[in-house]
Amino acid sequence: MDQVSLDEDSFEIQTEVCDPIIKDGLQKYVVYTFKGQDKHGQFDIQRRYNDFDVFRATLAQRWPGCYVPPLPIKKAVGNMDKKFIDERKHYLDLFVKKLATLKHLWYSYESEQFKRNSGEVEKMFKAFPQQSTPELIDKYEKNFKELNGKEINNDIITRLGVFQVFLKKIKPVLENYVLQSKNLVETKKVQGDNMNLLLDYLMPEYEKNCLTEYVNNPEQRLVFLNQSIDQLNQIKIANQQITFETLYLNVKIENREIDSMLETFQQRDKYEYLKNAAKSKLRDLEQEKRDIESGKTSLKTLFNQNKDENLLKVTQKIEGTQKDIENLTILCDFITIIMGYIEIPYFKSDKEQKYLKLLRQVSDAEIAKAKANLEYWQSLYHQDIFRDI
Numbered sequence: 001m002d003q004v005s006l007d008e009d010s011f012e013i014q015t016e017v018c019d020p021i022i023k024d025g026l027q028k029y030v031v032y033t034f035k036g037q038d039k040h041g042q043f044d045i046q047r048r049y050n051d052f053d054v055f056r057a058t059l060a061q062r063w064p065g066c067y068v069p070p071l072p073i074k075k076a077v078g079n080m081d082k083k084f085i086d087e088r089k090h091y092l093d094l095f096v097k098k099l100a101t102l103k104h105l106w107y108s109y110e111s112e113q114f115k116r117n118s119g120e121v122e123k124m125f126k127a128f129p130q131q132s133t134p135e136l137i138d139k140y141e142k143n144f145k146e147l148n149g150k151e152i153n154n155d156i157i158t159r160l161g162v163f164q165v166f167l168k169k170i171k172p173v174l175e176n177y178v179l180q181s182k183n184l185v186e187t188k189k190v191q192g193d194n195m196n197l198l199l200d201y202l203m204p205e206y207e208k209n210c211l212t213e214y215v216n217n218p219e220q221r222l223v224f225l226n227q228s229i230d231q232l233n234q235i236k237i238a239n240q241q242i243t244f245e246t247l248y249l250n251v252k253i254e255n256r257e258i259d260s261m262l263e264t265f266q267q268r269d270k271y272e273y274l275k276n277a278a279k280s281k282l283r284d285l286e287q288e289k290r291d292i293e294s295g296k297t298s299l300k301t302l303f304n305q306n307k308d309e310n311l312l313k314v315t316q317k318i319e320g321t322q323k324d325i326e327n328l329t330i331l332c333d334f335i336t337i338i339m340g341y342i343e344i345p346y347f348k349s350d351k352e353q354k355y356l357k358l359l360r361q362v363s364d365a366e367i368a369k370a371k372a373n374l375e376y377w378q379s380l381y382h383q384d385i386f387r388d389i
Contacts (some may be wrong), residue, residue, distance in 0.1 A: 008163065008267060011038060011039035013035030013036065013037070013038045013039075013100040013106065014037045014038075015033050015037075015038075015096045015100050016034075016035060016036060016093055016096070016097075017032050017033070017035075017089055017092040017093040017095075017096055018032070018035070018089065019032065019033040020032050020085045020086070021046075022080060022085075028080055029048055030048065030049065030079075030080070030088075031046040031047065031048055032046065032047055032048070032049075032089060032092060033045075033046055034046070034092075034096065034115070035048050036096075036100075036115075036350040038100075038106070038107070039107075040107075040112070040116075043075050043115040043256075045115065045116070045118060047114075048123075048162055049071075049074075049088060049092070050122075050267055051114075051122075052071055052092055052095065053071060053074070053120040054070055054121050054122045055061070055110070055111075055114045055121060055125070055259070056069075056070075056071055056084055056095070058110050058125045058128075059105055059108070059110055059111070059225070060260075060264075060267065061261055062108075062110060062128075062131060063105060063108070064136070064265055064267035064268065064270070064271060064331075065103075065264060065268055065334070065335030065336075065338045065339055065343070065346060066102075066104065066105065066264065066338060067260060067264050067343045067346075068073050068099075068105065068260060068263075069094075069095050069098040069099055069102075069257070069260060070095070070253075070256035070257055070259060071091065071092070071095055071256075072087070072091035072092070072256070080332050089144055091253070094253070095180055099111070099213075099312070104143040104252045107309070110125070112126075113125075132329055133324070133327040133328060133331055136331055137330050137331055137334065139326065140331075140334045140338070142203060144334070144337075144338060144342075147334075147341060147342070148340065150337050150341055152165055152333055152336055152337060152340075156336065156337075156340040156341075157336065157340075159340065159344070160265075160268075160336065160339060160340055160344070163344055164207075164262070164265045167258050167261060167262050167265075168262065169259055170258070171255075171262075172261075173303075174251065174255045174258065175255060176255060177251050177255075178251050178252055178255055181244065181247050181248040181251050184244050184247075184248070184385050185242050185244055185245045185248045187244055188242050188243075188244055191239050192239035192241075192242070193239075193240075194237045195237045196235075196239050196240070198356065199224070199232065199235065199236070200232060200236065201301045202224075203224040204224045204225050206224075207223065207224055207225050208222075208223045208225060220303050220385070221385050223380055223383060223385065224380075226383070227379070227380065228379065229376070231323070231376055231379050232376075234372055234375075234376070235372055235373065235376040236371035237372075238368070238373065239369075241365065241369060243281060243362050243365035243366050243369065244362065246358065246361055246362060247358065247362060248357050250354065254351065254354075257347075261343075261344075261347055265339075266333050266341065266342060267335070268332070268336065268339060269332055271332050271335060272332055274328055275325065275328040275329060275332050277314050278324045278325045278328055281321050282321045282322065282325060285317050285318045285321060286313055286318065288314050289311065289315065289318065292307060292310050292311050292314060293311070295307075351358070
């Protein structure tokens with residue numbers, strides 16, 4: 001179960017999710033091929049969406065404070081539709097490619113089992129022994145050596161709190177963006193279909209049914225009936241390209257990524273709660289010890305009047321709780337440092353880079369579409385018939 005340190009591995013990981021196949025059973029289901037190559041060799045295995053879901057949940061639970069990339073949302077109805085299967089394959093592929101950039105997760109024991117063990121995933125992960133706090137600390141010390149010496153200060157804690165509040169506030173705003181961008185895509189699709197209907201049917205039909213009566217030598221003065229088939233096909237293809245669909249998909253992904261980052265904060269809050277609960281328990285035990293020393297009787301000591309034995313038991317509990325607090329404090333500090341120095345800065349930088357890349361993609365696509373439209377209409381405009389106009 002040894003982990004690989006982030007700075008010790010430079011192997012270029014290749015991975016993909018591909019070749020979805022619908023399987024028959026009590027209910028139809030889809031399996032995806034998950035394959036690739038890393039420093040441990042090649043792997044090629046079939047996994048269902050539920051397998052990926054269990055795998056991701058296991059990573060999030062066993063790596064508290066570490067951002068785990070999101071998966072697409074489950075869908076109960078229509079999940080055998082080809083378009084949906086292809087879209088899910090796309091998101092699963094994004095998931096594994098993103099995971100491959102997070103070497104501490106990619107080479108984790110959990111990931112190695114998921115990539116190379118053909119057993120039932122849920123049963124396999126349930127059999128994992130529960131991690132103790134010292135084991136988590138040891139794992140993080142091995143995997144995040146570059147964080148050695150990093151300090152926790154008020155600035156780091158404040159930035160974490162402010163960013164958590166920001167994510168919660170922006171979540172409904174982004175959900176509205178998802179809805180609006182989806183409507184935009186649908187509108188653009190209708191617009192493209194209508195334009196193709198105009199160019200390929202309505203205008204030629206008008207010329208055939210009306211213009212032939214109005215003009216002399218109609219076979220020489222019909223624009224759309226005489227247009228180049230190749231140019232018509234090119235403009236029809238351009239009109240069918242919904243460039244803003246890329247925007248819609250990216251907003252959907254970012255919405256899911258915010259869910260994953262909020263989940264990371266929830267893990268941090270969980271261990272902070274456990275630490276504070278242990279401190280509260282320690283205060284109760286110390287009070288119990290003082291009561292025993294002063295000779296007070298409580299429900300716990302009512303049936304055992306041996307003062308020395310009761311003192312020994314409560315002292316042992318105090319020592320154990322103090323050790324728990326010590327370990328939880330170290331772990332909470334680790335989680336805070338990981339989030340403050342790695343996860344949040346990387347998350348923000350990733351969003352900026354994705355946004356700029358998205359704008360470039362949309363700009364290139366819109367420019368190409370505008371060029372196709374310009375060339376098409378210029379080809380019509382330069383026909384001989386317009387020389388007399």
